[in-house]
Amino acid sequence: MSLLELKNIYKIYGDLHALDDVNLKVEKGEWLSIMGPSGSGKSTMMNIIGCMDKPSKGEVLLDGVDIAKESAKNLTAIRRDKIGLIFQQFHLVGYLTAIENVMLAQYYHSVPDEKEALEALDRVGLADRAKHLPSQLSGGEQQRVCVARALINYPEIILADEPTGNLDDANEKIVVDLFHKLHSEGTTLIVVTHDPEVAEVAQRTVYLRNGKLHKETINENFTGEIKFDNEVEI
């Protein structure tokens, strides 16, 4: 059984079909990229997989449970327990320190554990910045805190929406390397991106166009490591 399965998913706003009969399976431990131009339905799909929206029609099976039929309250619980979210704009709570932002996810999930939160920050290379506020961190550091927050509760899926969209190349590489590390530890990753370099690092990439799954590519040479077009190997 796939970890996540979308069956004949439609999302309809009036005459607009944001998603039109989408079918997709994601296996446990897989690294999937979703690409597509603006308005192709990437965000809608992301919201549905992330339990922040429901499809107009179809089934979304997560661990065999159809989340499309769940109440808003249950969706909150599923989001809390099974999904780790990473956003393009980081979305850290500005008045909480890096470690407190990580503990926030623990607080809603179970019990805050400062030591564990510090370990998560250490995994993303920010243990020494634990007491800093987001305003005292660079964009790349903020995104790494966001990654630490997403992974702290050991979610079944990490869902990243344009995770490198606001980062320079150096920080993009750091974040993708982190994804690689998480993936190698068995975490399932779904990454929505505009950036082909980021998308192509994944094991598989699906392309959306006008709400439909348009194309799918498998990365035969998957290494999980990013290479930039202008990168010169020494």
Added chain:
Amino acid sequence: MNKRKMFLRMITASLIRRRSRMIVALLSIAIGAAILSGLVTIYVDVPRQMGAQFRNYGANMIFTPTDGHFTSDDITKGKSYIDSKDIVGVTPYRYESVRIHELPVMAAGTDMEQAKLTSPYWSVEGSYPSGSGQILLGASLAEQFRLGTGDEVTVNYTPENPEPEEGETILDNTMDMTVAGILETGGPEEDYVYITMTDLEELTGISGKIDLAELSVSAKSDKLNEYADNISANVPGVSARLVKRVTESESAVLTKLQALVLLVTVIVLALTMICVATTMTAVVTERRREIGLRKAIGASNGGIIAEFMGEGILLGAAGGTIGAALGFIFAQQVSINVFSSSISFMPLLIPITILVSVAVTGVSCLLPIRSATQVDPALVLKGE
């Protein structure tokens, strides 16, 4: 770290690290609480303050004998029915007809020190008699006799029955006295000559006889009525009655003043609530994205309400504490400037002000927070 500690850490971090934003809300609550607690302090203290002011208008209770005269013992018994802290002064009066320069005038024997307390409005040129042989002469009589302070006068008393019975001695009913002061009141007091009770008793040869006692009692109208009724019912020979002119006008002014302060207090409370609600609405609205994020990472609506209410309550408690202190200073300034006296400190008002501030802030936060929980995390996180 348990959840409660994290909860407290989050709400204190929100208040402390967002202080530039929170200071506006805190000020709004503190100012509201200050005005509110100040007005309540004034409202509660007004009767005492106004009572003290009204005592300047003279006695508000009079003891009269039911059968001609009474004694100082009767007055003492009457006084015992009045709470001692309410008694401002008790002045006995005895009236006798005497002659000055052979012309008849009405003399009043009294206790000068007590007269100062029960008739603070008396204006005396010179001084009050401070011992034997001194008189306080009404301004009208002073003009009639062309007397001024320091002048010598001869005061004669003619008993009703000047012929002594067999075996009785004839009193020396003439005393040479000095005018210690001239009394101006603009009222009938200017037609009297005031001498000490001891001198009058010596002049008349009759002791322990009192015609009237004036009392200045600092109490509300209903309490005064209760005192008067008790005294009249329980002290034989003494009839206590109120000076209606003073007590009724005091009661009327007090009622209107308290009603005014109460009205202002209610209006301020309403304005404070509106102000705090507006501020809290702004505070919550600007944090919609944060609420969206919290929902996205698993916060329930109840959890979000608890966190924001926690902040609101903490803010209300802090604002209430500052407001209670400022309110006392405000009430003190009003009291000093309006009533020329300091205000009584009411410790109970501190927890009441804090509780009211917490309640007002809580209610004010509830509506914006409830609407904020309707935020769709997907939309907010997309920046829409």
